[in-house]
Amino acid sequence: MRRLTTLTILLASAAGVAACGSGGGGADTPVTIVTGNIAYFIVSGPSSKDTLQVLPGGQVQLSGAALDGDLNPVALVGDTTWASRDTTIARVDAHGLVTASAVGSVWVIGSFTPKASSTSFRDSALVQVLGTQ
Numbered sequence: 001m002r003r004l005t006t007l008t009i010l011l012a013s014a015a016g017v018a019a020c021g022s023g024g025g026g027a028d029t030p031v032t033i034v035t036g037n038i039a040y041f042i043v044s045g046p047s048s049k050d051t052l053q054v055l056p057g058g059q060v061q062l063s064g065a066a067l068d069g070d071l072n073p074v075a076l077v078g079d080t081t082w083a084s085r086d087t088t089i090a091r092v093d094a095h096g097l098v099t100a101s102a103v104g105s106v107w108v109i110g111s112f113t114p115k116a117s118s119t120s121f122r123d124s125a126l127v128q129v130l131g132t133q
Helices: 005-015
Strands: 040-044 051-054 059-061 063-067 078-084 090-092 097-100 104-114 121-129
Touching (some): 040 104, 040 121, 051 059, 051 097, 063 104, 090 104, 097 121
Parallel strands (some): 051 121
Antiparallel strands (some): 078 104, 104 121
């Protein structure tokens, strides 16, 4: 697993990379998405913080993006799955939508497997559910 936190934030907020799990879309800046070999898969949320914060009952949308070795966006053609390391704190659906249920911190993992490939890429985001116990 390769972590590119700063790059994740830049891509999510400035480049508007077409992302899986969020229905596409993004910032107004046009980005050329190429097809090619994936070197990195990154998970990001709507915030520029390393830890995403949400209140119990709240939701946060995560998305995944792929980059080639030159850090150019690559189209996500394949299967992305999402998992919460602790579903008592937060659950994540098949589209990367995290729903908080209890105070605490949890890692949410996105895994991407390109079509016709056995190689899988993973990254994660830390979600902190705020409140009093």
